[in-house]
Amino acid sequence: MEKPTRALVLHPEIKSDPRRRPAGHALEEAVALAAALPGLEVVGAEVVPIRDVHPGQLFGTGKADELGRRVKADEIGLVLIDGPVSPVQQRNLEKAWDTKILDRTGLILEIFSDRAATREGVLQVEMAALSYQRTRLVRAWTHLERQRGGLGFVGGPGETQIEADRRAIDEQIGRLKRQLEKVVRTRTLHRKSREKAPYPVVALVGYTNAGKSTLFNRLTGADVMAKDMLFATLDPTMRKLRLPTGDEVILSDTVGFISDLPTQLVAAFRATLEEVTAADLVLHVRDVAHENTEEQAEDVRAILADLGMTDAAPVFEVWNKIDALDGEARERRLAMAARTEDVFAASALTGEGLGPLLEAVAASVTEPRLIEDIDLAWSEGRKRAWLFDQGVVTDEADTETGHRLTVDWTARQRARFARLK
Known part of the structure; x- marks a missing residue:
């Protein structure tokens, strides 16, 4: 069995960058990203303060030399730099340190490729x-x-x-x-086919590792990869979900969002994001046990806004992992959720709080029903069979020319029926 590559994770804290994230949280996330890539063993991680970015090697000469000695002493095979590294900086650092360099974009690309x-x-x-x-x-x-x-x-x-x-x-x-x-x-073509189905689409979105796939599995009984790992889900997964009212929806799991997502990567999961834009309801799943949950939520909202989702569909917040909180923190979250519209405290792991969430989903996506009488000719057996297959027929009587049916259906089913030949 091949030995794992020894990796060092560095987060450059650029003092002059007004948009810089809290260094401790950023380093923790970078280490989690590295852990999500098979074949790596993270043997060290540190924040490197930078007052002025060195155009040729990112770090100042003294710091670069110091890090180079550490790379050699610890037999580092890969240095992961949590931020952008220019081609010139990468080439110079690789030559000086005699090891491979991977920046944040490269690392996420590796993970995406693996998943x-x-x-x-x-x-x-x-x-x-x-x-x-x-x-x-x-x-x-x-x-x-x-x-x-x-x-x-x-x-x-x-x-x-x-x-x-x-x-x-x-x-x-x-x-x-x-x-x-x-x-x-x-x-x-597949999406257009789904749009003809009489089922609304509910999309799960959220910061990576917020628990979307665990929630998806609990609600649908599916077996989607759900691990304590960043980007555990990349490709879209869709399953039918029956709500407490008996109505059915299509539930869509999506890739986790992340802060400072490189622009090249947006297209890499465009498929899942398109499922979000076509959704009738969005469930924003948050890990409220994470100390950086508010910043993560803002990152997700920003990406949804970029996708034009701000007003396209209603958004419910699911404050997940409530089971990981205790004492005052738990009570505070439960109280905040109770008095905030469209917010539901829950645990995908234990099932706590999912009942009220599903009831709210049903109320949001359940379409008004119409009761109408329809006359069909004897020759329109295919249309009659479709109505019975949909379970919308409540009464039927024969007429001189065919059948008269009383149906209880949604506007979506009515439109589908009108397209039948």
């Missing part, structure tokens, strides 16, 4: 990786002909060094775009 399960997910990640690497030195392009998951930034068995120039990269991007267009066309 992508659908054809579209794989193609989107590869395109994002190519766009990211296009401006950088040519490295181990193992993802172009790889034998296993991963993009090859970190290294691994069965790899081949492939020399590629920008023209080759552009040709590869073009080929991926053509493949992706075919996949997107297919998915668009």
Whole structure:
């Protein structure tokens, strides 16, 4: 069994950046990102204060030398820098430290590559990786002909060094775009087919590791990967869910959001985000036991706003992991949720609080029903069978020309019936 790569995680705290996050929280998240990538062993992590960014090597000369000695002494095979690193900075640091460097974008790309399960997910990640690497030195392009998951930034068995120039990269991007267009066309047809179904769509969104997949599994009885790990879910997963009223909805699990998401990566999970934009109701799942829960919630709201979701569908907040709180903190959260509209304190792990949440979901998405009489000719047996299949017929009588049916249905079912031939 191959030994894991020894990794050092560094979070540059740039004093001049007004948008910088709390350094301790940022480092903790960076370590969690590293832990989400197989084959790595994080042997050290630290915040590195930077007053002025060095254009050639990010860190000042003295600090760079100090870190270089640590890299050598601890036999570090990979340094993860939690932030953007320019191609020049990366090249100089790799040469000075004699080890591989991966910035935040590269690390998240690696994780996405490892987790992508659908054809579209794989193609989107590869395109994002190519766009990211296009401006950088040519490295181990193992993802172009790889034998296993991963993009090859970190290294691994069965790899081949492939020399590629920008023209080759552009040709590869073009080929991926053509493949992706075919996949997107297919998915668009599937989505249009779902829109014809008489089921509203409820989308789960939230910061990565907030517990969306655990909630999805508990509500639907599915077996989606749900681990205490960032980006455990990448590709969209959809299941039918029966509400307490007997009505049914389609529940959609999505990739977790994260702060400072690199722009190249937005397209890498566009599929799941499109499910959100088409949703009738959005459930924003929050980990209220996390000390940084308010900042995480703001990041999610910002991304939803970027997607144009601010007014597109109602949003309920699910204050998840209430079971992880105790004493005063728990009582405070429960009291806040009770007096705040569209907020529900719950635990996906224990099931606490899910009853009121599902009742509110049902009230939000249940459509008004209409009772009408319909006359069908004897020859319209297909339409009659469809109505019975939908379970909307409450009475039927024969007439001289066919059937008269009394139906109790929704506007969505009525529109579907009108399209039948």
